[in-house]
């Protein structure tokens with residue numbers, strides 16, 4: 001009988017997920033011995049990946065709850081230990097799925113859709129849109145990750161609440177040479193801000209250092225099977241945009257701009273750099289568009305037409321037009337959600353800006369994952 005209960009406990013534990021890796025702890029070989037005494041005392045061995053694992057409390061609680069719910073269990077002891085070096089090495093190898101050590105996760109054969117979000121200049125709301133779009137996609141059931149490669153303003157951790165009381169980014173857990181990205185609102189996030197203490201450090205990095213950092217994000221960070229990876233690029237046409245073009249030539253690009261027609265020039269340039277590196281322009285997103293007033297009028301604080309103008313310019317001479325995919329209105333709630341770390345698509349999905357972003361997420365989901373429509377890099381000899 002106790003054996004049967006122990007077996008049922010193992011089955012119950014297969015529903016407990018590691019909060020960082022987002023896989024069942026049984027699959028991760030984190031469950032050790034499970035025994036049940038004749039009077040129903042269950043002792044469950046749990047092996048954490050590393051000492052001081054930040055997810056330890058959550059895992060222990062979930063294991064306790066799952067075990068206690070099994071019929072025949074009267075009390076639970078969770079016996080927590082840490083994996084041996086060999087067990088950890090086996091785990092990282094398993095997570096890499098046989099992929100060569102330090103291999104690129106999002107190469108041409110990957111099923112993950114990679115969308116880089118770029119803008120001509122700073123402050124147009126690129127990071128705010130990236131964070132909200134990611135959360136909107138996750139809410140629709142997709143597995144989503146963000147790489148925040150914006151050296152000049154790595155604001156993604158703050159926008160999704162991955163900061164401590166002092167405003168510093170949460171640090172990712174490292175298991176040997178594998179980095180586990182912190183998860184916020186169902187999205188796996190990695191940011192330059194998690195590796196440097198202040199902005200000035202990263203801004204001073206030269207091209208090769210930036211390239212190596214982004215390469216490391218794409219190789220050593222365990223994202224698992226993602227449907228969509230969003231990249232928040234720095235504004236403009238600098239080294240990071242070129243590195244992303246080289247590392248992820250199959251990435252698709254969203255260009256964010258404001259309604260100000262004068263901004264179309266710089267927005268167009270950032271799109272052209274992406275195209276030169278072989279990336280496909282998915283479309284333009286206009287942000288900070290007209291704000292509806294209580295009297296029914298619309299306040300066009302930043303003018304009108306910048307998004308359409310950018311799309312028109314980027315379409316010139318192309319077989320396929322670059323569409324204006326969305327026009328996100330100015331929204332106090334969108335800004336406040338960014339300040340508080342709870343994106344507005346979660347906290348107030350009815351807000352007009354949230355609705356436009358969610359519609360954009362729905363439009364992007366038409367081809368969430370797969371190789372369809374992708375150049376396969378085959379050559380006919």
Ligand SMILES: Nc1ncnc2c1ncn2[C@@H]1O[C@H](COP(=O)(O)OP(=O)(O)OP(=O)(O)O)[C@@H](O)[C@H]1O
Nearest residue numbers: 122123124125126127128153288329330331335338
């Ligand atoms: N639609 C909007 N309505 C109101 N405020 C907005 C909107 N979009 C963005 N903001 C606010 O504008 C500011 C700049 O946004 P954000 O940091 O996302 O821009 P960015 O383009 O990523 O800038 P950078 O690349 O320079 O970091 C933030 O305070 C943000 O809350």
